[in-house]
Amino acid sequence: MLGLLRRAGHPITADPASAEILIVNTCGFIGKAKEEAVNTLLDAARYKTDGVCRTLIAAGCLVQRYADALREEMPEIDVLIGVTEYPRLAEIIDGIRASRLNGVVTPDGVRVPVVTAVSPVTVNTPVFECAPDTPRVITQAGAFAYVRIADGCDNRCAYCAIPSIRGPYRSRLIESVLDESARRVEDGVRELVFISQDTTRFGMKPGDSAARSRLPLLLRRAARLPGEPWVRAMYCHPVRVTDDLLDTLANTPGVCPYLDVPLQHVDCDVLRRMNRWGDPDSILRLLEKARGYGLTLRTTFLVGFPGEDDAAFRRLYDFAESFGFDRMGAFAFSPEEGTPAFDMPDTPPESVAAERLDALMRMQRSVSLARNKSREGGETDVLIERIAPHNASRADKGLGVLYEGRSQWEAPESDGVIKVRSVKPLVLGGIARVRITRARHYDLEGESI
Numbered sequence: 001m002l003g004l005l006r007r008a009g010h011p012i013t014a015d016p017a018s019a020e021i022l023i024v025n026t027c028g029f030i031g032k033a034k035e036e037a038v039n040t041l042l043d044a045a046r047y048k049t050d051g052v053c054r055t056l057i058a059a060g061c062l063v064q065r066y067a068d069a070l071r072e073e074m075p076e077i078d079v080l081i082g083v084t085e086y087p088r089l090a091e092i093i094d095g096i097r098a099s100r101l102n103g104v105v106t107p108d109g110v111r112v113p114v115v116t117a118v119s120p121v122t123v124n125t126p127v128f129e130c131a132p133d134t135p136r137v138i139t140q141a142g143a144f145a146y147v148r149i150a151d152g153c154d155n156r157c158a159y160c161a162i163p164s165i166r167g168p169y170r171s172r173l174i175e176s177v178l179d180e181s182a183r184r185v186e187d188g189v190r191e192l193v194f195i196s197q198d199t200t201r202f203g204m205k206p207g208d209s210a211a212r213s214r215l216p217l218l219l220r221r222a223a224r225l226p227g228e229p230w231v232r233a234m235y236c237h238p239v240r241v242t243d244d245l246l247d248t249l250a251n252t253p254g255v256c257p258y259l260d261v262p263l264q265h266v267d268c269d270v271l272r273r274m275n276r277w278g279d280p281d282s283i284l285r286l287l288e289k290a291r292g293y294g295l296t297l298r299t300t301f302l303v304g305f306p307g308e309d310d311a312a313f314r315r316l317y318d319f320a321e322s323f324g325f326d327r328m329g330a331f332a333f334s335p336e337e338g339t340p341a342f343d344m345p346d347t348p349p350e351s352v353a354a355e356r357l358d359a360l361m362r363m364q365r366s367v368s369l370a371r372n373k374s375r376e377g378g379e380t381d382v383l384i385e386r387i388a389p390h391n392a393s394r395a396d397k398g399l400g401v402l403y404e405g406r407s408q409w410e411a412p413e414s415d416g417v418i419k420v421r422s423v424k425p426l427v428l429g430g431i432a433r434v435r436i437t438r439a440r441h442y443d444l445e446g447e448s449i
């Protein structure tokens with residue numbers, strides 16, 4: 001969106017108090033995300049009375065899912081833009097500025113948005129970034145960039161609203177992804193992080209069960225781009241983790257030896273209710289195979305799902321504890337309208353789900369520390385991303401500079417960081433050789449060699 005606006009000649013500011021138009025890009029797939037999006041919209045709306053803002057635009061998944069409710073209940077919003085309509089953003093803004101409209105009042109006195117641009121997502125809806133000339137403004141800090149390789153999902157997990165928001169699975173063409181990746185690397189990005197709702201389905205046509213995922217090929221080709229970026233894949237569905245993928249992750253220079261495979265649960269009955277793949281034996285076989293390849297393993301679990309009784313949770317807890325994931329995230333179940341799980345019986349109370357979440361994450365904290373300790377004394381390449389926020393006092397004492405970065409075993413924004421002490425200056429966005437000197441629960445400390 002920012003790239004399109006910049007190309008259309010609109011100056012961009014990150015300071016909401018000085019913006020004439022405010023755009024809130026929303027998330028809407030679980031309760032907490034919806035709450036945060038609505039609060040952000042309400043905060044932004046204050047700038048219409050206290051600042052120079054004339055137009056408030058709500059975009060993204062919350063709008064796609066709840067356009068009618070937002071029209072009725074949030075008259076502060078002037079424009080609603082669903083997930084398929086981003087390419088029209090600049091044109092819509094031009095129209096609003098030309099008309100100087102700021103909301104429309106219907107004959108019965110109700111104020112409604114000037115524009116509602118929300119269309120259903122179909123199998124033919126292109127993935128937003130696919131146009132080769134679509135510009136991008138990278139907003140996240142650091143030397144990495146997310147590259148969306150596909151959009152939508154065909155998996156229909158019983159708790160998940162994403163397929164109804166983002167539509168059926170559509171892959172970009174491999175050349176399109178490589179083209180965008182090459183441009184990101186030319187811009188100075190050192191690590192490409194491939195994302196989609198189901199990364200392992202990349203390149204597979206809908207309904208073609210004989211088709212093979214092209215993710216391994218994409219990873220191999222991206223790692224050979226000029227500039228030799230690090231390349232990482234997130235959100236691999238366990239059912240499509242093949243030997244080819246494991247071998248590519250483990251044995252391709254530049255491809256991060258890291259498997260992010262959200263499992264959600266391990267109890268057979270809970271998995272069946274979730275409409276998810278696997279049972280404890282098949283999951284363990286997959287994980288042991290991946291570990292045999294030497295990969296760092298990350299997973300995500302969902303607790304408090306309908307039917308998860310104490311015994312089912314215990315099975316999950318024991319499994320996670322005995323396997324010892326390098327990285328693990330967990331969420332509490334959020335019942336979402338329109339999903340099969342919304343009406344399922346036997347949902348544990350929220351307080352029980354919160355306790356289970358807490359217990360699981362406390363256990364993982366110890367596991368994570370133990371796994372980090374095994375790296376003490378070792379050496380690793382670290383992508384230097386920034387000077388640590390609390391560096392100043394160290395520099396004053398002549399202790400060198402404290403940087404933050406990540407090795408190929410830490411994914412950005414999900415995992416911990418490596419704090420690197422160095423008396424010689426290190427290049428931000430460059431790779432430094434680092435000896436690990438101390439393990440923390442999630443982060444590591446080291447010194448440049």
Ligand code: SF4
Nearest residue numbers: 153155156157160197
């Ligand atoms: S694979 Fe992920 S995005 Fe797709 S339905 Fe399941 S949880 Fe949702």
